[in-house]
Amino acid sequence: MTDSWKLTRAALMVSASALLLTPAVLAAETASDDDLLAEIVVTAQKVKENLSKAPIAVSVLSQDMLDRQNITAADDLVTTVPNLQFSQNGFSMRGIGSNNGFSGYSTVATQIDGIYAPFPTTLTLGMFDIGAIEVLRGPQGTVHGRNATAGVVNINTADPGNEYAVAGDVQYGTNQDLQVRVNTDLPVSDDLAIRISAFRHVNDGRNPRYSASERFDKTDQTGVRLTSVWNAADNLTWRLSLNYGEDQGTTPLIFLSRYNYYPNANLTTGTFGPVEIIKTHQPNPGIQNVRDNVKDIKEYAARSRLTWEVSDAVTATYLAGFSVLKNDGVEATTGVFSQEYLNQRQESSSHEIDINFESDSISLVGGGYYYWDEKPSGQRLLHAGNTAPAPFGSVFNAFGPLVAGTGNQISTINAVDVVNTYTDWGSESKAIFAQGTWRVTDRFRLLAGVRSTWDTVHGGQQELVCLGGTVTRQNIDNDTCPAGGLGFTDDTDRPSRKFSKVSWKAGLDYDLTEDTMAYATVSTGYRAGGLESSTNPEPYTGYRPETVTNYELGLRSNLLDRRLFLSATVFNMDYNDLQVSSVINSPSGPVAVTTNAAKARIRGIELESLFRPTRNDRLSAYVSFLDAKYRSFPNASDNMNSADTMYNIFAPILGYAPIGSAVADFSGNRLVNSPRWSARLGYEHIVDLPDGSTLTPAVDFYVQSKTYSDSGNYIQGRNGGYTKTDVNLRWDSADQTYYINGFVNNLEDKRIASQTSVVWSSTTVSYNPGRTLGVRVGASF
Template sequence: MTRFHLSSKSTVRLSLIASVGATALAAASPVHAQMEEAAGVSSSIGGGDIVVTAQRKEENIQKVPVAITAFSGDAVEQMGFQRPVDVISQVPNMNFQGPFGDVGVPIVGIRGVQLYDYGDANESSVAMYIDDVYMGTISATTGQIFDVERVEVLRGPQGTLYGRNTTGGVIAFVSRKPTDYLSGSASAQYGSYNQVVVQGAISGPLSDTARFRVAGQYNRDDGWQKNMVLDRRNARTNVGSLRATLEFDATEDFLLTASAHYTRSNGTNQQQVFRGTQDPNNTSVRCSDAQILTNLCSNQAGFVNPNPKPGRIYSNQDNLRNDLEVWGGYLRADWQLADNLKLTSITAYEDVNKFVREDADASANSGGNDYVEAYSADTWQLTHETRLAGEGSGYDWVAGVFYYRDHKFVTSAFEAFQDGTYATVNDKSWALFGQANFEVAPRLRGILGVRYTEETRTLENLVAVSGAVVGTTQGTPYFQTSGAVTAKETTGRVGLEWQANDNTLVYATVSTGFKSPVYNTTTVSNQNAVGPVGAEKITAYELGSKLRFADGNATLNLATFYYDYRGIQMVGTEPGVNGAPTSRFTNLGDANIYGLEAEFWARPTSNFELRFSGAFLHTKIKAGPGVLVTGTPVDGKRLSNAPSFNASAMIRYTLPLDIPGELALQADGRFQTKVYFGPDNQLLESQGSYAVANFRIFWKAPQDKFEISAFVENAFNKAYLVHTFNDPGVDVDHLLYGRPRWMGVKLAMNF
């Protein structure tokens, strides 16, 4: 079944690579806005200095001694980003795969570090924050991007300043704030498969001391897959999101912010494409890999799909739902205690409900055994963080406390086998943290940060049942268990940064991170497979530079790194009760990772700009000879979802016009080398090198009052796998493809 090995086999999820290629580097270039200002022009991508808060203080991204890529809100809109995962194709050494398709649980990897699980009781190795609020349930990150001020992506472990310790990195979304003048925007997009995307925002004053902002987006389409059996559409999007924010000046130095949001999605799964693995003349005999790859094989019922295509599926199931509801909000206080001392407090609540159902046999003809799986999650979380930040002559610092609590009720069921699991997991964590940047010598600064974390994860009750009904506690138990595990860990960061001159920064850092022990809760029929498994730990060594040259018309940012990655947590599968597969959690082993990243931006003329990023990555698993995945030793293999090279490029040209307004042409794309979708590096679970190209044309009225654009994404309709699962004991090779060619037009206005 795809999902089980999905966790034991992470995959590159690039489904929206086609959505927006390397244009992101237009905003990702750290001093994008500074360069534009130096050139004496403005660009529709970026639009102003990119000020980030990667170190919990506002500073120009070019001055931050961290490998970070940032996107301005204008860049997000121009590049067509609509979901959090859309930014990933634009970031060096960052990949994504969605085990349940475009709107399912996202698995994000940075520099080869990612989550090897697909259950909502676990947390991602790459943390996602929205307005400084950590999203602890993975499904909560599948909402929409709209009305954002900027997006920041930090590569490397974050074991000091961010609320939850992560081994991979951080994706942080910052929403646009209320304004003290009345303003708004609206847009409408129509695209392939009857796609309609409507977005709007309005902001303004309520009084001299209060301001508001309300923004929303609705996105729907008919689905880009056709079910050849039932004549139905799959991979259908139907999601709406709304956010309201209120700011109030309690005093001249005391700002209160309250925000609430709601997202509802009820589309259908992107269904797996069938590829048989058995000899059609003797279905008890498995085909060779070469025969399977040439589509000559069948399942045990004799069904053959001679020409698998991304948009063509076979299923007798008409209720392949993918439902998601996310709501929550936060209350924030910012108090300027003195000129050089600021207190920030954020308290937030998030609630997530999801239901997913899929046809895992990928066929209407499966020998009388409809292999249908269903999953649900009902979760809530409470977070609080208080930070105190100050600065003085030659130094600045930040210190704080973080509290996290969550409750997760998760279920999974194999309908055909009448077998499943339900479980309740509670987590409590608190941390003390601090970081100081201080002058060691002229132009040389030191970095010293530390975080102490205590965490207790409690498996309140896990029950394996026959006669399971997803989303409920129904069924006849055949085993149940409970337990608790506590972790205490000190992590941190130490480094040096040298500002050689106003245009050159060089830095060297050593940082650590960890991911706490976890339980396996997804379709477990063996008590020994529940866990818990030990913590993941990582030590990262990084050397980087940020350079601005050509009179501010070009930048080049470089980073090289080495990771010592230990105790990799991974979910695998094995035979279970009644023939249904069961999952098992384990610490797979260790890994060595090293690589090099480059981001380049240049504006040769006032109406021409180009971007490029490239990244090399080497990963190697270190595991004992007895560590097997699907019967294959993994020692010496590559990590999943980790191409040895990936690159993005963008060219944008603004045409001079004799009429008012601005016309711009844009071409962008992404290339990556071969990846494996599992740590056993099977040929049948791989995707070779490929590239995706996108094209856009924009016309913008003076003063940005009105804009019309047209686009084609995945312009050459490249068919590429974002996930495939193969098990020697299963009669079908499951294929998940990236989105095909997508065209559309968009109208937008500001007022």
């Protein structure tokens, strides 16, 4: 029996078990109001509606649910809702998301308190003191719009309470992992309340430091938030949130998981011959010599929401946000490649006005949106190295290798150092939108929405290319290389590019019964194009917008006197000009770029359930099937069969043939980060103890099938399917003042890849934590 079938069977069993448990407990007890599932209210479409009546694919996570699964970082969310994965620059959803951290904005829009958050760092520094997280799947091109072709993650932070209160907890676990969280509510008056929350998370690092100053995979994060809610008048409320976060941890340790060997290669003719793929698990060659792996990131953000209840029918809301990200540390390092920033500053600001109208027959939201971001100053230092498989690595060995491979091992060499000095690199977006629901009858509703967007992207920068391994933080300069320059480009006055699009949505929903609703929608989405370095070879100096049309059917049910919630969604998404990350060879070495695939098709089924058979039992489950393929992707960059720039420079000197960049047809291949099957089953049981306290054991089981890390679907970049089991045991005091929670995460101790990169010589990967154990002690007063 193959591993793929085993994982598929496990996914099906998870789904079936959730459904089969239902009849077994129907007669368990008669439910009272306290025993039922709480009705969840969502604001996914910028109107308040019950989750069971929302005609959209949305999942909701509370802070209690996050704590039970020990979720403190964004990448931990991938096991919680259907078809959510994590990519290097944000989230991936339904197979759409970049696996390249340097390819621009995430295809899944992240919003905190309704404000678009463009920086992936926010996902790490903002995941504390949460009210709820709403995950919207599918294009959200009308009421959200900004980079939301794949979906939206709404992170809503906690509001201040109306009474004095203090709560906090301390967690200690594997690798000397220490986390402290605290929040306090301070009602200043009847009209003004303040909440102060903070966290501190440190550990010793999961991997050795080798020659670096700190161990790899070390956590050192701090966050502080001050939130106020002021009822300035009976109909006017102002919510203001001030945030600070910093990350002084270290980069992940990069491992060599596979490398290629071509025993019958002919260097004279430049032919590969059959490949031997050698599996291994060792640090990537050269990473033992890395000196600096420390991050230095600071983020400041202000988010404001002013709500004016104009009348019983009309409400106006003004949302405003401003954030600053300062980066003065290492972003990534592999031993061959590294990227660090020097005094880089990124700024973003957004303004939005929403007008809500509500009557017996119509719900309507409309408004305007303005957003900008830029890098007004700072530098990026890119050390671009090259790798070559044996026997091609002998060319590098003859010209001063960084790491000289022997036998069938790979060789590495310094290529170039690239200095980017930013002046006006960023974007600007304007939009107007409207969406409404018409309640035709008590059971039948029609929905329609439209959004018009105008985008501008700027590419102002200077780029200096120097001899590899010669530029340091101490001798870096804007336009002069310390040991000889290879090129200089001044794009300070580079013309901007403009894009525009009208997105729309139409649908209907119908109450089949009092407890069951069905809906059908057609929606479109748009993501702006962008600029890349003008020194890249054509056509990689920019990319076009991507668009998507999504056809979706859904069913939502509250059954068994509101003890069982069921959700089923069927969808088909058609993408045009899908933006895809890849690595190409340029005169300055290997470069990560964004290109446009012609077409992609994504279709699937998502099933979710929440079940409370008794007042002491809670069960949640989902299963998803995803068929995500490129319908047409000809002339794609074929990293596996292309030599790099330095090889083609040095090989002719030794009398060998250069190897040109290869292209391939990836039509029919699966999209990156798109498991065909994934499923989750969570169960907890509350045990009432004689003294009034409770003991709650819980288990969360997740399974997914294999994924690919590259559009080429190379076997070298295939990540195998896996299971992940987390177990918790929590004790709560009788008065709910104190609790103690013990946990084991990743019980299987499985190496789960978080980032995977495939080139002609090798596959490199970083991993999420293995098995971790810990205990959390908390109190609230």
